[in-house]
Amino acid sequence: MHSAVENAGNLWSLLEKSGHPLTQSSSYAELASGSGISEIHGTTVICVKFDKGVIALGDRRATANFSVMYDKAEKVLAIDDHTLLSISGSFAKAMEVVRYLRTSFKLYERTYLQSMSLEGKLAELAKVIRAGVPEALQGIGGFIPILATWDGDANEGRIFFYDGMGARFESTEFGAAGSGSTQIRGVFDYIVKTKKPFHHMTRDESLKEALLLLDIAADLDAATGGWAKVLPVAKTITVDGIADVDTDTLHSLIAEITATGNNS
Amino acid sequence: MYSPFDINEAISHRKDYVEEGLRSGSPVVGITCEAGQLLLTVRRTHRKIYEIYDRQLYSAIGRQSDIENVRLTAIQNAHQEGFERSPDDVSLQRLVGFALSPTLKKAFGDQMYIPIVIKALFAELGRTQAMDCFYVLNYDGEFREYKNAAVIAGTHSAEEKMMDCIGVQDGELSRDAALQLALRAWIKGARDQVKRSNRSDEDDDILNPLREVDEVDADRVFLHDELKTSTVEAALLLRLQNKETRFQLIPEAELKNLISSFE
Numbered sequence: 001m002h003s004a005v006e007n008a009g010n011l012w013s014l015l016e017k018s019g020h021p022l023t024q025s026s027s028y029a030e031l032a033s034g035s036g037i038s039e040i041h042g043t044t045v046i047c048v049k050f051d052k053g054v055i056a057l058g059d060r061r062a063t064a065n066f067s068v069m070y071d072k073a074e075k076v077l078a079i080d081d082h083t084l085l086s087i088s089g090s091f092a093k094a095m096e097v098v099r100y101l102r103t104s105f106k107l108y109e110r111t112y113l114q115s116m117s118l119e120g121k122l123a124e125l126a127k128v129i130r131a132g133v134p135e136a137l138q139g140i141g142g143f144i145p146i147l148a149t150w151d152g153d154a155n156e157g158r159i160f161f162y163d164g165m166g167a168r169f170e171s172t173e174f175g176a177a178g179s180g181s182t183q184i185r186g187v188f189d190y191i192v193k194t195k196k197p198f199h200h201m202t203r204d205e206s207l208k209e210a211l212l213l214l215d216i217a218a219d220l221d222a223a224t225g226g227w228a229k230v231l232p233v234a235k236t237i238t239v240d241g242i243a244d245v246d247t248d249t250l251h252s253l254i255a256e257i258t259a260t261g262n263n264s
Numbered sequence: 265m266y267s268p269f270d271i272n273e274a275i276s277h278r279k280d281y282v283e284e285g286l287r288s289g290s291p292v293v294g295i296t297c298e299a300g301q302l303l304l305t306v307r308r309t310h311r312k313i314y315e316i317y318d319r320q321l322y323s324a325i326g327r328q329s330d331i332e333n334v335r336l337t338a339i340q341n342a343h344q345e346g347f348e349r350s351p352d353d354v355s356l357q358r359l360v361g362f363a364l365s366p367t368l369k370k371a372f373g374d375q376m377y378i379p380i381v382i383k384a385l386f387a388e389l390g391r392t393q394a395m396d397c398f399y400v401l402n403y404d405g406e407f408r409e410y411k412n413a414a415v416i417a418g419t420h421s422a423e424e425k426m427m428d429c430i431g432v433q434d435g436e437l438s439r440d441a442a443l444q445l446a447l448r449a450w451i452k453g454a455r456d457q458v459k460r461s462n463r464s465d466e467d468d469d470i471l472n473p474l475r476e477v478d479e480v481d482a483d484r485v486f487l488h489d490e491l492k493t494s495t496v497e498a499a500l501l502l503r504l505q506n507k508e509t510r511f512q513l514i515p516e517a518e519l520k521n522l523i524s525s526f527e
Contacts, residue, residue, distance in 0.1 A: 008336050014344050081508050102508070103347040110315050110339050241507065 044180035045086035054157035061225030088178030089143030180217030180224035289325025297442035326382035369405025
């Protein structure tokens with residue numbers, strides 16, 4: 001009971017003490033690299049703003065090398081009542097990080113009786129990405145997330161993306177990660193410049209653009225599932241928190257995209 | 265070397281020391297209701313009801329630093345267990361029985377340290393209502409599980425009065441009815457503590473603030489008097505919840521309605 005204060009609110013140090021693999025990143029990567037272990041990867045995830053917050057969208061495909069391993073993967077995950085993490089790359093690592101962040105944020109809040117600040121949450125995510133760099137350099141465990149959140153102080157939805165070393169960047173309009181994201185990067189700019197900024201669009205306008213982007217990614221990237229076979233997962237973050245976009249809305253927007261043609 | 269007499273004597277002294285420290289603690293009431301698991305107390309400055317984990321609440325009486333130490337230990341154990349295994353594996357049975365109770369027992373028996381002054385009440389929201397439970401953990405590591413209602417107070421007599429007031433419950437009370445009952449039980453317990461602390465004084469009548477008040481009005485007057493320097497605090501673990509957190513501190517406005525119903 002005497003050490004309780006020492007580790008108060010810090011899940012990382014608790015896990016370090018217990019020798020959890022999350023905090024011992026390089027311990028097995030060397031063995032794993034070149035061993036023929038095929039790692040399952042999540043593919044394309046997209047975040048765009050809309051007039052009342054942020055939409056996060058992810059296809060459902062998970063792949064290992066050239067094989068489709070799973071068609072119902074959840075890649076847009078809530079880590080607290082106002083924060084979503086959209087994950088691409090190593091599924092194992094990403095899921096562990098999601099669990100870590102969920103637990104870490106709650107531990108902090110329950111210990112100190114106040115929420116962790118947005119800066120604190122972003123730094124916590126950077127820390128776990130950075131801790132996984134030795135593994136990622138050896139070809140295993142690398143993942144890239146997009147964090148979307150409702151900032152109560154600024155009263156707006158915000159989107160942050162990271163590089164593989166844990167550097168964090170904020171996007172004013174959109175973010176994408178995963179194997180299909182590079183193919184559609186220019187399309188985001190095209191939409192903003194030729195139509196209007198995402199943050200001026202309604203939820204359904206933004207979502208329709210995001211679905212179209214996902215469809216393009218699926219066309220150009222073999223690993224991205226798109227929405228032809230299984231509907232993607234779409235969630236919104238607003239001042240009221242996180243909400244799922246219902247399947248009827250997704251079906252109807254996809255029907256609109258298909259009806260406008262040139263979607264062959 | 266200690267003789268059996270010395271050990272009994274030493275334990276008895278430590279027990280007296282701890283129980284003296286607990287005697288004036290503001291009681292805590294736990295009741296299972298339709299909405300979930302409810303804890304209620306009346307506090308002076310510090311928060312007294314805490315969320316430990318997704319389905320666990322904690323409150324305690326005793327020395328503030330000890331209350332805080334047990335709280336931190338419980339939170340850390342629960343979160344480590346929840347992360348390394350699953351949130352479903354975090355239970356009061358494991359937390360109280362395997363993490364907290366042995367530590368408290370060891371501390372109580374260790375003559376080299378000042379005893380931990382605490383009596384704690386934990387509430388757990390089960391996966392079904394039948395699995396809801398309360399645990400009362402004592403300063404010497406002893407603990408006991410309760411269903412539907414549990415209380416802690418500074419004296420056994422106060423706890424008995426509170427449980428008499430609560431009666432037999434089946435967990436079907438509405439949230440508001442549970443709040444009413446919890447506050448009524450708190451008053452019974454707190455009044456009993458005040459009465460007993462005054463009884464040993466020769467000037468019993470002078471010191472007892474309720475001396476000229478009818479028993480019928482005594483609860484109301486007592487609560488009114490207490491709330492001049494204290495605040496009602498109540499928290500729920502919500503049974504139905506689609507958010508990440510089930511913990512809800514009952515808002516002040518709703519507590520005002522509750523208090524006004526006693527006036």
